[in-house]
Amino acid sequence: MICSAGGKQALFNSVLALFGPGDEVITHMPGWPTLVEQIKLAEAMPVIVRSQPENGFRLTADAFLEAITPRTRGIIINSPANPTGAIMAEADLEAIAREADRRGIWILLDLCYDKLLYDPVPHNLIGVLARHNRDHSVLCGSASKVYAMTGWRCGWAVGPQPLVNACNAIQSHSTSNVCSITQKAVEAALRGPQDCITTMLDEYRRRRDQLCTWLAAEPRIRLTKPSGAFYLFPDVSEFLSPDGIRTSAELATALLNEARVAVTPGEAFDAPGFLRISYATSMTELERGSQRILEFLAARAGARAASR
Numbered sequence: 165m166i167c168s169a170g171g172k173q174a175l176f177n178s179v180l181a182l183f184g185p186g187d188e189v190i191t192h193m194p195g196w197p198t199l200v201e202q203i204k205l206a207e208a209m210p211v212i213v214r215s216q217p218e219n220g221f222r223l224t225a226d227a228f229l230e231a232i233t234p235r236t237r238g239i240i241i242n243s244p245a246n247p248t249g250a251i252m253a254e255a256d257l258e259a260i261a262r263e264a265d266r267r268g269i270w271i272l273l274d275l276c277y278d279k280l281l282y283d284p285v286p287h288n289l290i291g292v293l294a295r296h297n298r299d300h301s302v303l304c305g306s307a308s309k310v311y312a313m314t315g316w317r318c319g320w321a322v323g324p325q326p327l328v329n330a331c332n333a334i335q336s337h338s339t340s341n342v343c344s345i346t347q348k349a350v351e352a353a354l355r356g357p358q359d360c361i362t363t364m365l366d367e368y369r370r371r372r373d374q375l376c377t378w379l380a381a382e383p384r385i386r387l388t389k390p391s392g393a394f395y396l397f398p399d400v401s402e403f404l405s406p407d408g409i410r411t412s413a414e415l416a417t418a419l420l421n422e423a424r425v426a427v428t429p430g431e432a433f434d435a436p437g438f439l440r441i442s443y444a445t446s447m448t449e450l451e452r453g454s455q456r457i458l459e460f461l462a463a464r465a466g467a468r469a470a471s472r
Contacts, residue, residue: 166331167342167350171276171306171319173335175240176202178302178321181330182270183208187237192223194397194435196246199274208237212434217399220388221248225259232263239264242274243289244281247397247433247440249390254286261296270300277393279310279361282369285391299324309393310361311353318342318350368394371443371450378454382461394444397430401437403461412437423460425453 168174179202183189187208191199192215203210211231215221228239239260243252264271273289281287293301302323307313321331335341372389375396379385384402400412409415416429416439430438443450 165320165322166328166335167347168319168321168331168335169339169342170308170317171274171304172198173339174304174306174319174321174331175199175272175274176205177331177334178272178304178323178327179203179206179208179238179240180334181327182206182272182302183237186235188233188235189238189240190228190231190236191240192228192242192245194221194245194248194430194433194438196242196274197432197434199240199242200434203240209235211236215245215248215250217386217388220391221245221250221397223250223252223256225256228260229263232267232269236267236269238270238272240272240274241289242276243287244277244390244392246277246393247395247428247430247435247438248388249393249395249397251281251285251287251391252289254288254292257289257292258296261293261301264300265297268300270302271297272302272304274304276304276306277309278305280365280368280394281392282365282372283391302327307350307353311350312364313350313353316346316349318346368443371447372396374447375441375443375450375454378451379458382458384461384465394442396441396443397433397435397438398441399437400439400461403464404437409464412439415439419457419460423456425456425460427457 183206185207188211189203189208190211190213192213200210213227213231215223241252271293290303302321304321306319376387376389379387386399404410409418413429413431416427419425419427428440430436
């Protein structure tokens with residue numbers, strides 16, 4: 165195991181240590197763009213598997229298995245996923261892990277949101293990899309989301325000793341160690357009482373459900389209720405048009421400038437037509453923000469109708 169300056173560095177160290185020119189590395193979109201960019205920084209080739217809103221952006225084994233070629237060197241999975249909140253079922257990961265073990269393919273598992281699951285579904289992905297691809301798996305975690313310690317910048321990678329040694333060499337010549345105060349704080353979080361996670365998760369569930377209810381007042385917003393993490397990822401393509409707001413990136417900018425609501429456009433996650441809305445804020449702010457979004461969209465739709 166090695167500690168790093170956040171989960172992002174844990175992933176980056178692992179990617180640099182494992183992949184290089186000529187390698188193909190499979191990951192999924194809509195997804196966290198850093199995963200793709202890190203593959204490129206290692207001069208490897210990202211291969212994108214796309215999840216679909218029709219089934220809640222579920223990450224399925226078939227899609228990953230179909231993407232494997234003789235040049236596949238790695239697979240990177242984020243579950244629960246940013247921005248969709250989708251999870252990978254244990255059975256799906258087992259199918260991938262068995263094939264990866266047969267072919268000697270590395271699996272990197274991004275577990276940044278691993279304890280933020282809203283339903284009591286089996287999600288012991290660590291156990292699946294330990295049973296079926298132990299020698300070629302890396303587990304990357306972070307204190308940022310589960311323990312609300314984003315600014316402390318502490319993550320970790322767990323894997324075979326040779327891989328950890330390579331990560332240590334990369335880190336020692338780039339950023340060196342994580343701040344010692346941060347390491348002690350994260351140790352206290354990991355070893356201390358865990359009921360704070362349950363309390364936080366219950367509150368996130370309440371916010372998720374209420375935000376979905378508020379936004380459902382506008383039927384042209386198509387919502388998939390997330391299974392984990394703390395984002396909604398609604399489809400807002402009904403509000404885009406060639407003679408008005410053309411893209412979700414333009415819509416996000418207009419919401420910021422005119423309605424004073426900050427959202428992230430789907431283009432950032434290779435999913436144009438969507439918006440990512442974080443509900444990691446108070447219910448009061450969520451109510452105010454959702455109301456502003458609805459008012460803004462209604463006014464825009466009314467203006468378009470009047471101009472026809």
